[in-house]
Amino acid sequence: MLDLEVVPERSLGNEQWEFALGMPLAQAIAILQRHCRIIRNVQVLYSEQAPLNHDLILNLTQDGIKLMFDACNQRLKVIEVYDLSKVKLKYCGVHFNSQAIAPTIEQIDQSFGATHPGVYNAAEHLFHLNFRGLSFSFQLDTWNEAPKYEPNFALGLASLQIPHGATVKRMHIYTGNCLQDTKAPTMPLACFLGNVYAECVDVLRDGAGPLGLKLRLLTAGCGPGVMVDAKVRVLERCIYFGDSCQDVLSALGSPHKVFYKSEDKMKIHSPSPHKQVPSKCNDYFFNYFTLGVDILFDAITHLVKKFVLHTNFPGHYNFNIYHRCDFKIPLVIKKDGADCQSEPCVLTTYSKWDLIQELLGQPMEKPVVLHRSSSANNTNPFGSTFCFGLQRMIFEVMQNNHIASVTLYGPPRPSTHSKAVEPPAQ
Secondary structure, X not given: OEEEEEXXXXXXXXXXXXXXXXXXXXXXXXXXXXXXXXXXXXXXEOOOOOOOOOOEEXXXXXXXXXXXXXXXXXXXXXXXXXXXHHEEEEEOOEEEEOOOOOOEHHHHHHHHOOOOOOEEEOOOOEEEEEEOOEXXXXXXXXXXXXXXXXXXXXXXXXXOOOOOOOEEEEXXXXXXXXXXXXXXXXXXXXHOOXXXXXXXEEEEEOXXXXXEEEEEEEXXXXXXXXXXXXXXXXXXXXXXXXXXXXXXXXXXXXXXXXXXXXXXXXXXXXXXXXXXXXXXXXXXXXXXXXXXXXXXXOOOOOEEEEEEEEOOOOOOOOOOOOOOOOEEEEEXXXXXXXXXXXXXXXXXXXXXXXXXXXXXXXXXXXXXXXXXXXXXXXXXXXXXXXXXXEOOEEEEEOOOOEEEEEEEEXXXXXXXXXXXXXXXXX
């Protein structure tokens, strides 16, 4: 049985690990993977058809805990303990819930002190006792008790007295004063761990297509233990097609991984002479997992030739490998042969393929069907995706109409392009 410390408006954890509000989804899953012998039976719950309309949930069924992540920014929003019999809980080092201590209203009052009066929810037959960043829900023993606590008179004062001996059914940890209105906070300093994260990524382009990326980066500290004067620093960096390997390293730092392409499965879609030309050397990717970006370099020139932006939607084969890239792609809408710029349009990570087709028109060619599978297991439970090419961009579309990734390609940057457009480091 897990023995966990409750910190209102912040976290739930112990000396080895903690789930902190604002934590990225990938870090929470990494904790579960590291402690898989202790924390077992974890479910991933999400809406397959409408993944942005419902929270993404990690359900620790063996321990009675749910971790609820914001559907858009994929940061931890609410921690719910829905079965207190499966876990030990303490506050300021003193247990208020264990096998020997029942979490009654008297015990909660003793452990947490005075609070506002309880609020009765007639629909759920629950009393809610709210602290800042922490709430407890108490279950009535019998249906017959419910009418006694209905707020039918004296301006609702009948709902203020929680019945004696009532025990906690659920507990929630969140930020702010209201569970219903809470939002995922910004990522806490303890979650940076020396990494760099992308707050947003803007695609730079001209009338023909993409030119490069402008990244707004967040970083804090230099590694574990450097927390005394740590502050979140904001940096802006630009990288372009045709940039050298050294340019990218100086702008973004070392990648998390370098991946060499052993084969090009898309060569079959090239003009016929290129299909038979064997590769003498392999192009390679810089994988920046916390940015949600891959950068492809030409094997001969070592210059940038492609960018890949990942949306990290659940239900995709690569889910949880990359953090979500919150990108914005300005569009050039052509009408009657002229550029229409009266209402500039921007595609985002959350744009659906139907909207993209309305703005850019139907692709001229049929989509390429992409079926991913591992070498050890040829099955893919999530199904195939479809790749469409428009304006020097390849959109990988999932079966629920959301975009799994966007690949940008284009000509190298002209040698006359000035580096002066890059903002200085802040």
